[in-house]
Amino acid sequence: xxxxxxxxxxxxxxxxxxxxxxxxxxxxxxxxxxxxxxxxxxxxxxxxxxxxxxxxxxxxxxxxxxxxxxxxxxxxxxxxxxxxxxxxxxxxxxxxxxxxxxxxxxxxxxxxxxxxxxxxxxxxxxxxxxxxxxxxxxxxxxxxxxxxxxxxxxxxxxxxxxxxxxxxxxxxxxxxxxxxxxxxxxxxxxxxxxxxxxxxxxxxxxxxxxxxxxxxxxxxxxxxxxxxxxxxxxxxxxxxxxxxxxxxxxxxxxxxxxxxxxxxxxxxxxxxxxxxxxxxxxxxxxxxxxxxxxxxxxxxxxxxxxxxxxxxxxxxxxxxxxxxxxxxxxxxxxxxxxxxxxxxxxxxxxxxxxxxxxxxxxxxxxxxxxxxxxxxxxxxxxxxxxxxxxxxxxxxxxxxxxxxxxxxxxxxxxxxxxxxxxx
Ligand SMILES: Cc1cc2nc3c(=O)[nH]c(=O)nc-3n(C[C@H](O)[C@H](O)[C@H](O)COP(=O)(O)OP(=O)(O)OC[C@H]3O[C@@H](n4cnc5c(N)ncnc54)[C@H](O)[C@@H]3O)c2cc1C
Numbered sequence: 397x398x399x400x401x402x403x404x405x406x407x408x409x410x411x412x413x414x415x416x417x418x419x420x421x422x423x424x425x426x427x428x429x430x431x432x433x434x435x436x437x438x439x440x441x442x443x444x445x446x447x448x449x450x451x452x453x454x455x456x457x458x459x460x461x462x463x464x465x466x467x468x469x470x471x472x473x474x475x476x477x478x479x480x481x482x483x484x485x486x487x488x489x490x491x492x493x494x495x496x497x498x499x500x501x502x503x504x505x506x507x508x509x510x511x512x513x514x515x516x517x518x519x520x521x522x523x524x525x526x527x528x529x530x531x532x533x534x535x536x537x538x539x540x541x542x543x544x545x546x547x548x549x550x551x552x553x554x555x556x557x558x559x560x561x562x563x564x565x566x567x568x569x570x571x572x573x574x575x576x577x578x579x580x581x582x583x584x585x586x587x588x589x590x591x592x593x594x595x596x597x598x599x600x601x602x603x604x605x606x607x608x609x610x611x612x613x614x615x616x617x618x619x620x621x622x623x624x625x626x627x628x629x630x631x632x633x634x635x636x637x638x639x640x641x642x643x644x645x646x647x648x649x650x651x652x653x654x655x656x657x658x659x660x661x662x663x664x665x666x667x668x669x670x671x672x673x674x675x676x677x678x679x680x681x682x683x684x685x686x687x688x689x690x691x692x693x694x695x696x697x698x699x700x701x702x703x704x705x706x707x708x709x710x711x712x713x714x715x716x717x718x719x720x721x722x723x724x725x726x727x728x729x730x731x732x733x734x735x736x737x738x739x740x741x742x743x744x745x746x747x748x749x750x751x752x753x754x755x756x757x758x759x760x761x762x763x764x765x766x767x768x769x770x771x772x773x774x775x776x777x778x779x780x781x782x783x784x785x786x787x788x789x790x791x792x793x794x795x796x797x798x799x800x801x802x803x804x805x806x807x808x809x810x811x812x813x814x815x816x817x818x819x
Contacts, residue, residue, distance in 0.1 A: 397694070399703040402428045402671070404815045405693060407678055407732065408712030408720070410435020411801055412786025412808035414661040415487070416710045417670050418494055419812030427670045428704050430695055432677040434658060436717055436787070437801070441646035442620070442653020443512060443522035443529065444491070444502065444805060446484075448798025454752065457521035459508055461802075474738075474791040477799070479764055480806040487809035488524065495526075498660035499628060503530045513617060514646040515551050517559025521798060526653050528622055528631055528644045532615070539571045541609050543618045543642075546576055547584045550648045551619040575609040577602050586621050590652050594626040596633060603637040616642035620652045627656055673697055678713075678732050689781050690733070708815040711735075711770075712786045712808060715761060720788040728760050730788070735770045735778050738763045738790040754796035761790030768811050785811035 406417045409431025417429040447461035451468060458464045462484070469478040477484075488504075495502045502524040509521035512529055534540075540560075544553035553574045560566060579592070579602070592598050606616070622644055623630030634642050644653065665672055676697030684691055692705045713720030713732060721737060722729050728739040739760035746755055762770045768783040785807035787800065794800035 397701045397703050399692070399705065400428065402426045402704060402706045404428070404708050404710065404812075405430070405704050405706035406710040406712060406812070407431070407693070408435065408710075408714060408718065408786065409433070409662075409672075409674055410712060410714055410718055410786060410804060411437045411657075411661075412714075412804035412811070413710065413712035414658075414665060415491065415805055415808035416712055416785055416812035416815070417665055418661065418668065419490065419809050420710075420816040421665065421668045421670050422490075423813065423816035425816045428673065428706065429665060429670050430673040430676045430678065430697075430704070432675065432719065436714065437654050437658045437804075439649035439651065440654040440801065441512075441514070441520065441522070441651050442526055442657050443510070443520065443646060444524035444801045445521070445794075445798040446509075446523035446802035448509070448521045449796075454796075457509060457511060457519070461509055461521075461523050462507060472791070474763070476764075476789040476792050476803045476807050479766055479768060479789075480803070480810045483810045483813070484806050487806045490809055491805055492524065494664050495657070495660060498664045500656060500660040501527050503527060505530075511565070512646050513556070513560060515556060515619060515648055517556040517563065519563060519565055520646050522646075523802065526656070528620070528627070529646065529653060531617070531643045532641075534565050534570075535567050537567070537570055537615045539573070539611060539614045540566070541573050541575055541606070541614050541616045543575045543577060543606055543616060545584070545589060545619070545621070546578045547580065547582060548586065548589055548619060548621070549583060550586060556617075556645065573609055575606045577605045585650065586619065586647060586652055587624070587650055587655070589621045590624050593621060593630055594623045599630065599633055600637065603634065606638065610638065610640060612640075614640050616640060617645050618642055620644040620647040622652070624652055624656060624659070627652075673699075673702075676702070681733055683779070688779065690779055693732075708781045708783065710808075710811045710815050711782055711784045711788060712804075712811070713788055715787040716757070718787060721760065723757075730762060733770075733779060733782060735762055735782075735784075736772050737761060752796065754793040756793075758795055759791055759793045761788050763790060767814055768807060783811040783815055
C-alpha cells in the first residue's frame with residue numbers, strides 16, 4: 397500500500413470538511429482532504445443558515461440569529477454552537493473572504509436574516525446568501541414577475557404565486573404575474589437547464605419570451621438555474637438583456653447554488669495547495685498501542701489503496717446522510733473510528749412527519765469538549781489528535797433550528813484552526 401505524510405488530514409467533502417481544510421491551509425499547514433462522495437451542501441439551497449426561528453416564539457423568523465445563538469449557548473451546553481460560537485464572527489468573515497476570492501460573493505443582510513422566497517412560496521430565514529439570491533425587501537416592490545419553465549418539473553410558479561400572496565409579505569397593491577417559458581419540449585432538471593442557459597443564444601430566446609411581461613420597476617424571480625461554471629456570466633447577461641434585476645429563489649435539490657458553492661470551495665482549496673482525494677473512502681484506521689492517538693488512516697480510492705499519516709485528523713463525515721453515522725436495531729455507530737454516539741434508543745422520530753419539534757434522530761451524534769475532541773459518556777477524550785466538526789456533532793436539530801450550514805461552518809473553521817495549532 398502506498399503511504400503519504402501530511403500535517404492534517406480532513407475526512408469529509410461537505411462544508412465542514414472543506415472549511416476545516418481551508419482554514420488549516422491558510423495557517424500554513426499541509427492538508428489532505430478526502431471524501432467518498434459530495435457533501436449535503438450539493439443538495440442544499442446554498443444559503444448559510446445560522447439560526448432560523450425565535451427561541452421564544454418558534455413560529456416567528458429570528459430577526460437576529462446572533463442574538464438567538466448567544467441565548468441558546470447559555471441554556472444548552474450540548475449544542476454544537478456551545479463549543480464553536482466563540483469563532484462565529486471569524487468564521488463568517490473567513491467564509492465571505494474565501495467566496496469573494498473564488499468569484500462567488502456571499503452577502504449578509506446586516507446583522508439580521510435574509511427572508512429568501514423559496515420555490516414553495518414560503519420565506520426562508522437564512523444568514524448569508526449568494527448575490528443571485530439576495531432579494532431586496534419585498535415590502536418595497538410594486539410588481540413581481542415569476543418565471544417558470546414548462547420543461548422544469550421541480551418549479552411551479554403558480555404555487556409560488558399563491559403562497560407568496562398568502563404569506564402576507566407583499567405590500568398591498570403589489571402585482572404578481574407569471575411568465576411561462578417554453579424551450580425544447582424535453583423535460584429537464586435544474587442542472588441540465590442551468591447548462592443550457594450558459595449558451596447566450598438560449599438565454600436570448602428565454603428573455604425574448606419574458607420581455608413582453610416586463611414593465612419598469614418589475615422584480616423578476618426565477619428558479620435557481622442561472623448556470624453553474626459560468627454562473628456569473630449568465631447573471632450579467634440576463635441583467636443586461638432584461639434591463640431589470642432578476643433573483644433566484646431557494647429551490648429543491650439538486651439545487652445549483654449549493655453545487656456552485658461546493659465547486660467554488662473545491663477550486664479555492666486546490667489553488668491553496670490542499671490535496672483533495674475525492675471518491676476515496678476511509679475503510680480503516682491505525683491507532684497507537686494505548687488507543688489514545690490515531691497514527692494513520694487507510695483509504696480506498698480511484699488510485700488504489702493509500703495510507704495517510706497525519707499529526708491531526710478532522711472528522712467531518714456528516715450524519716446518517718453523509719455516512720458518518722449508521723444505525724442498526726437499537727444502535728447508532730460512528731463509522732470510521734467507532735467513537736461513542738449520543739442517542740436516545742427510545743426516541744427516534746415523532747409520529748407526524750412535519751412535526752414542528754423535529755425528529756430526534758437528527759440530533760444524534762458525537763459529544764465533544766471545548767476543543768472539539770470527541771468525548772465518552774464520562775467526558776474523557778477518546779482520541780487526542782482527532783477533532784470533529786459539522787453534522788456528525790450531536791445536540792442540534794438542524795432541520796427545525798435552521799442551522800445546518802452554520803454549524804458546519806463555525807465548527808469546521810474552529811476544527812481546522814485547532815488542528816493547525818497542534819492537538
Ligand atoms: C436536502 C438538504 C437540504 C439542506 N438545505 C440546507 C440549507 O438550505 N441551508 C443550510 O444551512 N443547511 C441545509 N442543509 C443542512 C446542511 O447541508 C448540512 O447540515 C451541512 O452541510 C452538513 O455538512 P457536513 O460537512 O457536516 O456533512 P456532509 O455534507 O454530510 O458531508 C459529509 C462528508 O463525509 C464524507 N464521508 C462520510 N464517510 C466517509 C468515509 N468513510 N470515507 C470518506 N468520506 C466519508 C461524505 O462523502 C461527505 O463528503 C440541508 C441538508 C439537506 C440534506
